[in-house]
Amino acid sequence: MALLILVTATLVGLGATWMTATRGTDLGTLTIGAWTARPRIGTTEINPYARATVVRSGELPLGTGDGIAFIATADDAKRPLDGRCDITVSGVTPPARFWTLTLYDTKGHLIANALQRYGFTSEEIVRNADGSFAVRLASRARSGNWLPTGGIERYQLMLRLYDTPVGIATRTQRDAPMPAITTAGCS
Amino acid sequence: MIRWMAALLAGLLLGGLVHLVSVLALPRIASQDAYSRLERITPVNAVKALPLADPNNAPIPFMDPAFAIAICRYDLSSGPIKLAVPVSQAYTSVSFYTDGDVAYYAINDRSAGRKVIELDLMTEAQHAALPEDEEITAADRLIVDSPTSTGLIVLKALAADTGLMAQAQASLAAATCKVQTEPPQKPGATPRASR
Numbered sequence: 001m002a003l004l005i006l007v008t009a010t011l012v013g014l015g016a017t018w019m020t021a022t023r024g025t026d027l028g029t030l031t032i033g034a035w036t037a038r039p040r041i042g043t044t045e046i047n048p049y050a051r052a053t054v055v056r057s058g059e060l061p062l063g064t065g066d067g068i069a070f071i072a073t074a075d076d077a078k079r080p081l082d083g084r085c086d087i088t089v090s091g092v093t094p095p096a097r098f099w100t101l102t103l104y105d106t107k108g109h110l111i112a113n114a115l116q117r118y119g120f121t122s123e124e125i126v127r128n129a130d131g132s133f134a135v136r137l138a139s140r141a142r143s144g145n146w147l148p149t150g151g152i153e154r155y156q157l158m159l160r161l162y163d164t165p166v167g168i169a170t171r172t173q174r175d176a177p178m179p180a181i182t183t184a185g186c187s
Numbered sequence: 188m189i190r191w192m193a194a195l196l197a198g199l200l201l202g203g204l205v206h207l208v209s210v211l212a213l214p215r216i217a218s219q220d221a222y223s224r225l226e227r228i229t230p231v232n233a234v235k236a237l238p239l240a241d242p243n244n245a246p247i248p249f250m251d252p253a254f255a256i257a258i259c260r261y262d263l264s265s266g267p268i269k270l271a272v273p274v275s276q277a278y279t280s281v282s283f284y285t286d287g288d289v290a291y292y293a294i295n296d297r298s299a300g301r302k303v304i305e306l307d308l309m310t311e312a313q314h315a316a317l318p319e320d321e322e323i324t325a326a327d328r329l330i331v332d333s334p335t336s337t338g339l340i341v342l343k344a345l346a347a348d349t350g351l352m353a354q355a356q357a358s359l360a361a362a363t364c365k366v367q368t369e370p371p372q373k374p375g376a377t378p379r380a381s382r
Binding site: 001004005006007008009010011012013014016017020021041042043044046048049051052054055056057058059060061062063064065066067097098100102104107108109110111112118119121122123124158160162163 | 208346
């Protein structure tokens, strides 16, 4: 009987910790379209779950005075980002002095490619006349702003805004217009 | 039957407790967190440039490849740290983390408003021990309080396009981070003979 209690407690307790530290929780997140940020992750008010995620992954979150990071693991239709598909990130970004868009595998590593291109900065990107842009993510070369995916099955995108008013007070798309993510064909 | 249900319920409740304790304990027991990883490859109280983020060799995950990054791993036990970071062409920032990877302060070139981001990092106790007129003469000197006596300062310079990376790295190479050798003294309190 006591054994059952202890076994249940261990499984439930450590299982829940592992789940939350690996996948993260929705606690204190800001979601706009396909993008999610944790405005308090770069402050001392970071919640214990976010802290557990940070120490487990080994990353250093952006400090709030520096910027904010939005992550996307799926497109606008909630379809996971697949490196074998043609995916477009298009539109505009929230106000910021600079931004960078970077492609990582599920563990946060860059993906090797012959061009050594792992992302774009707001200065590098080729824009339309109205200031909007489209980045094309695919395993084979595409015209325009091409970001190679290496054909990996799952990847994630991180859009970091540096020196930006976007943060704890931001709630909706109106404050922070995030680019759309759409999947076209898959090979 | 009731007894088994009760045991299961007790297990669930105890499990909740195990979960809370383990989540809170994780930052203490983690050995692959950013501070532990960087502790192995950086000297203490000195600026060390990190290799450029690259698919096979990144000291920590989720590094922004558009930035030149340098680390000053600090230990304030022998005194406050003086930090000076020249501002690069595009964007420069300095972020402070505790030894438990909590970001407690960050500043960028625009909020610093100068060509060189200069500041003093000290523990709250060291700050409290500063002589008063030192604070007045230092009115334009930025003082940052560290909640822990050890931690990380991350210096970053943006290479707005890949061709500017060498420039960004060069500007960080000129950054300094060192322990203040002399304890802060009141101006005029120093005996002239010692000069």
